[in-house]
Amino acid sequence: MNIRVDWRASVSLTGTICKYLALALFVPLAVAVVYQRDILVFVVTIVITVTIGLLLEQVDPDPELRPREAMLLVALSWFAVAILGAIPYLLATVGTDSSLAHPVNALFESMSGFTTTGATVMDEISTDRYSHALLLWRQMTQWLGGMGIIVLMIAILPKLAVNGAQLIQIESPGPEFQRLTPRIAETARILWAVYFGFTLALAALLYGLNLAGLAPNMTAYNALAHSFTTLPTGGFSPESNSIAAFSGAVQWVLIPFMVVAGTNFALFWYLLRGEPRRFLENTEFRAYAGVIVVFTGVVGGMLYSGAAPALGELGGTTEGSGESALRHGLFQIVSLLNSTGFATSDFAAWDSTAQFMLLTAMFVGGSAGSTGGGIKIIRWLVIWKVARRELVTAAHPEAVKPIRLGGYVIDEDVTRGVLGFTLLYLLVFVAATVFIVLDSARVGTSLTVLEAISASIATIGNIGPGFGTLGPFGSYLEFPTTSKLVMIFLMWIGRLEIIPVLVLFTGAFWKR
Amino acid sequence: MNIRVDWRASVSLTGTICKYLALALFVPLAVAVVYQRDILVFVVTIVITVTIGLLLEQVDPDPELRPREAMLLVALSWFAVAILGAIPYLLATVGTDSSLAHPVNALFESMSGFTTTGATVMDEISTDRYSHALLLWRQMTQWLGGMGIIVLMIAILPKLAVNGAQLIQIESPGPEFQRLTPRIAETARILWAVYFGFTLALAALLYGLNLAGLAPNMTAYNALAHSFTTLPTGGFSPESNSIAAFSGAVQWVLIPFMVVAGTNFALFWYLLRGEPRRFLENTEFRAYAGVIVVFTGVVGGMLYSGAAPALGELGGTTEGSGESALRHGLFQIVSLLNSTGFATSDFAAWDSTAQFMLLTAMFVGGSAGSTGGGIKIIRWLVIWKVARRELVTAAHPEAVKPIRLGGYVIDEDVTRGVLGFTLLYLLVFVAATVFIVLDSARVGTSLTVLEAISASIATIGNIGPGFGTLGPFGSYLEFPTTSKLVMIFLMWIGRLEIIPVLVLFTGAFWKR
Numbered sequence A, B: 001m002n003i004r005v006d007w008r009a010s011v012s013l014t015g016t017i018c019k020y021l022a023l024a025l026f027v028p029l030a031v032a033v034v035y036q037r038d039i040l041v042f043v044v045t046i047v048i049t050v051t052i053g054l055l056l057e058q059v060d061p062d063p064e065l066r067p068r069e070a071m072l073l074v075a076l077s078w079f080a081v082a083i084l085g086a087i088p089y090l091l092a093t094v095g096t097d098s099s100l101a102h103p104v105n106a107l108f109e110s111m112s113g114f115t116t117t118g119a120t121v122m123d124e125i126s127t128d129r130y131s132h133a134l135l136l137w138r139q140m141t142q143w144l145g146g147m148g149i150i151v152l153m154i155a156i157l158p159k160l161a162v163n164g165a166q167l168i169q170i171e172s173p174g175p176e177f178q179r180l181t182p183r184i185a186e187t188a189r190i191l192w193a194v195y196f197g198f199t200l201a202l203a204a205l206l207y208g209l210n211l212a213g214l215a216p217n218m219t220a221y222n223a224l225a226h227s228f229t230t231l232p233t234g235g236f237s238p239e240s241n242s243i244a245a246f247s248g249a250v251q252w253v254l255i256p257f258m259v260v261a262g263t264n265f266a267l268f269w270y271l272l273r274g275e276p277r278r279f280l281e282n283t284e285f286r287a288y289a290g291v292i293v294v295f296t297g298v299v300g301g302m303l304y305s306g307a308a309p310a311l312g313e314l315g316g317t318t319e320g321s322g323e324s325a326l327r328h329g330l331f332q333i334v335s336l337l338n339s340t341g342f343a344t345s346d347f348a349a350w351d352s353t354a355q356f357m358l359l360t361a362m363f364v365g366g367s368a369g370s371t372g373g374g375i376k377i378i379r380w381l382v383i384w385k386v387a388r389r390e391l392v393t394a395a396h397p398e399a400v401k402p403i404r405l406g407g408y409v410i411d412e413d414v415t416r417g418v419l420g421f422t423l424l425y426l427l428v429f430v431a432a433t434v435f436i437v438l439d440s441a442r443v444g445t446s447l448t449v450l451e452a453i454s455a456s457i458a459t460i461g462n463i464g465p466g467f468g469t470l471g472p473f474g475s476y477l478e479f480p481t482t483s484k485l486v487m488i489f490l491m492w493i494g495r496l497e498i499i500p501v502l503v504l505f506t507g508a509f510w511k512r
């Protein structure tokens, strides 16, 4: 095989990204110092990360990125970051009976973090068993992955800004990337600033609820930890009962921030610049809001009439209570629709009709340019318009009209790309589901169809929890190692929207 | 609204088709005479059918078909035929407690017949409760619908042959219709002759097994009845235990004929003309065969190792028995893959892994130009190639290559049509599943996710049986009437591949 891709350049820049990842590790290190636990874990991880980064950089002292090298860099750096992010889990649990002491589990947890999936293989989530620092690192991986490792690096590294637009396009969710300002590094900084601002605001609000006496267990630590995983649609929580551990006030505050997380962040920039109409008239945002309202109406109505009979303590009583039914319905729909995966109630114990509605919501996804995963609203809009056009064309073959969205004409190449992507996504989803089902049968456990489907969509869609044993208060621990490896792959390709990763496995990428 | 569609022409020709449908009713009438039961039922039905046909014809004495009128004719005539086909059910059960005495049930059974779905709402299937003539009519509706009412009419009616190619294209399954000879009426006659030939051959073989002592209950009546529903991938049986009622020899004989039913019938014409290479080198046929082999391998292996623990009498014992595991696995895969829906075993009682594999097979469908329903092999091939091209394009944006299939270049319009159709199909499937789930919840019954998904795909895919209560030996009787009406709609649009029906519900079809 005649390799024509300058992989050395991609590896070298992956090294640079790893090196700068070490900066982020100082946050959990500080927490480790405060709580006097796992200090050495993070010191060693920082040393390893910087060393590996520097070594990889030596592979090519003067890297130059062409299109394919850029694609390889994005795929590679996400994988490298996930591997390095797993080191603290391994170091903190070495020699113990913790599930994280197994390398595949540690990698699963790390990939689940950076890709903002939020699926867990931890045997127990508590600050008794794991340090505050380690659990905060787990939260922080989601925050780093949410707006994008590459976007972050472009914001701070002039070296990467040269090919910035291309790199962001490869990493960013949604069919098209919107440039906010002519300079790409500036666009990256704006996106991260908006993201940072919302995170701070949420942390302040959550801690404010505590000070106001409305959320006794929302400590400063918890406020920070949950802000770190709300804006990236991450869903990890250092509480084993997720958001069910907190008061209704906390749940109400989180809802608008989850809605924000699933919205195109560029729209907030327009809002800041005093162009609210561009926000409110945005077709995708309006569709997103409409879908939330419709789904919440249906699921809220079900909860009101008793769809959650087995809730007990977790999730409270919704039957006959308007506030409770609306809160849990809205929270769960927003959370699963945009791929956050937070839970206020054990929805895996809801009745099968309500579960089915949640499963359907999982296939929607967030907006383009948001931190949400999945297929995404904009693609569904394009598909809807293409389907309608197919019907009109059947009646009037002579009148083939272009697809319009929010006043703009969508190029036929983009349309074809959207259809191709969606079908590729569904094909990978089905193939993965089949694999997971057969793999579980191989080791002698049998999954229900709902568990199997949800395991697959929850990982490739970067959602996190599913149904049955992988419900919001359950875990992925019991899956065979082979299935976990496939799921690690699914989370990785899901976050990068499949193509930049899958293309590496074609001969055509490396040759010619 | 300014209607520009000459609906009178479509209604008039629908009348002509209804009139000729009466000819087919003489077959059950003859059986009624032999068994001296339900004679009046079929006499009256013939009178009603001819009368309605003649009346409708008066709407336009000189109908002329343009493209939209042709589409309306196809959709309308399939619906009219289903309504007329329900009359014998109603007349034979009037005043009894039979489930078929309810008009919606009778229409469901008739639509399920003509569309070759094979889903049933009969309370009991036995010649004690219903006459041989009525049960044979049920079988015969599938045979008439299989190769296509329109194709049949074009073969016999010179009036329709004028627009024949267009009409066949609208009715026939698959993205493209293959003309076998320059004259379209001749093509229609060839297709029906091949279909007729296979039906006769199967009936003779089945009855031969009986004469040879290998199938004691395969009477002449049963041989004819099952030939009527095998070639159209129909799946109705006058035996309540479907094919599990018959010996292994019968099951082995049916398998190749089911494979034939899912194959493009044009290929057999090439075979007859001495061009076997065109058959064997056909890309779609090879993919079809490959999918059967792979699925059978997996499911057969599962059955061999005990996936069907609860079979008991129906389906025999497969664990540890190579012949039995292969026979049931192959039979069930072929039957569900190409949408026949026959069962040799209660697959709704198989373990969840095996059930999942069968559910997956249901989404495949038959070949283009076969009588099989579903999305169809050829579309999956196009989707697979488009997905691969998306990856190559990601690496080499400058090299956009056309899609090739079996040496031919597929036009981009066709490609876009295939993607659009498949996504429209999946959208309708999901919307229908949501409706069925919510509708069942409304009346207080709850469906499992597997039951709900299978109810939807089994009707829109014209498969018939699903899982749970709608398993191969169950029925659709317990669904609410609203769900049944939706399913009638699903069977109708599934048989005509959605667009010719759905387009009637758009304003654009009627205006301009």
Ligand SMILES: [K+]
Residues within 6 Å of the ligand: A116, A117, A118, A233, A234, A235, A339, A340, A341, A462, A463, A464
């Ligand atoms: K998530």
Ligand SMILES: [K+]
Residues within 6 Å of the ligand: B116, B117, B118, B233, B234, B235, B339, B340, B341, B462, B463, B464
């Ligand atoms: K069928």
